[in-house]
Amino acid sequence: MARDLPDTTPKNPRHVAIIMDGNGRWAQERGRPRLFGHHAGARRVREIVSACPDLGVKYLTIFAFSTENWKRTQTEVAGLMKLFRRYITREAQDLFRTGVRVRFIGDRVRLDEKLVRMMDELELLTAGNDTCHLTIALNYGGRDELTRAAKRLAYEIECGRLTHKEVDAETLARFLDTHVLPDPDLVIRTSGEARISNFLLWQSAYSEYEFIDTLWPDFTKDIFAEVVQSYATRDRRFGAVKV
Numbered sequence: 001m002a003r004d005l006p007d008t009t010p011k012n013p014r015h016v017a018i019i020m021d022g023n024g025r026w027a028q029e030r031g032r033p034r035l036f037g038h039h040a041g042a043r044r045v046r047e048i049v050s051a052c053p054d055l056g057v058k059y060l061t062i063f064a065f066s067t068e069n070w071k072r073t074q075t076e077v078a079g080l081m082k083l084f085r086r087y088i089t090r091e092a093q094d095l096f097r098t099g100v101r102v103r104f105i106g107d108r109v110r111l112d113e114k115l116v117r118m119m120d121e122l123e124l125l126t127a128g129n130d131t132c133h134l135t136i137a138l139n140y141g142g143r144d145e146l147t148r149a150a151k152r153l154a155y156e157i158e159c160g161r162l163t164h165k166e167v168d169a170e171t172l173a174r175f176l177d178t179h180v181l182p183d184p185d186l187v188i189r190t191s192g193e194a195r196i197s198n199f200l201l202w203q204s205a206y207s208e209y210e211f212i213d214t215l216w217p218d219f220t221k222d223i224f225a226e227v228v229q230s231y232a233t234r235d236r237r238f239g240a241v242k243v
């Protein structure tokens, strides 16, 4: 019976996650400081976000700063934090107007107060939007997210609101920063590195991966469209055998 049904597997990825890598090398190739590359990278974000609706991408999650990126020089870290504030200031109205709902994932505790306030305000401003859901991973690490989730789950048990017998994958996922988001269908990493660098460890268990040589500041909406469209040719089995 089920075999006669049309194939309803969506041909476009509903949720695309991107590890935006290669800003530093892009700047280096031009003999410029790394921050020059980060600024060029930030400009690309607008183009990629605006391309989502036409491509059927309802959710876009972008990796902006990892829990490991604090290991960089103080100049680069401070420059990036300033860039995030500038991005919010410059893009907020446009994101709001174009129906983008913005969320942030990651640990906010280590971020400066002013930036956190701006993040909260942008989330609030765009909370009623539904055209495209943009999630920005800022001070995000998959292990850190899982550790924070485990800690909160343990606390719920300690308080008697949950028993250890009730803990299953679904319960754990409810404690993750991404609890309201579907898992990514496609994860793209630019700049030629074939690793995930602590990004969405839990959520990408069955995601399709695409590693692209292009450095992030050169990643155009045409390249994005090509990668998104190539997703249609993939055969996702989720561990099962198709009959």
Ligand code: IPE
Pocket (backbone or CB within 6 Å): 020, 021, 022, 023, 024, 025, 026, 064, 065, 066, 069, 080, 191
């Ligand atoms: C990605 O570009 C952006 C961040 C990690 C903030 P990089 O800064 O890692 O650029 P490369 O990998 O050094 O070229």
Ligand code: IPE
Pocket (backbone or CB within 6 Å): 019, 020, 021, 022, 063, 064, 065, 066, 069, 193, 195, 197
């Ligand atoms: C991953 O890139 C983090 C972001 C894109 C924000 P990195 O450049 O930090 O990753 P590694 O160090 O090459 O693994």
Ligand code: MG
Pocket (backbone or CB within 6 Å): 021, 022, 023
């Ligand atoms: Mg890098």
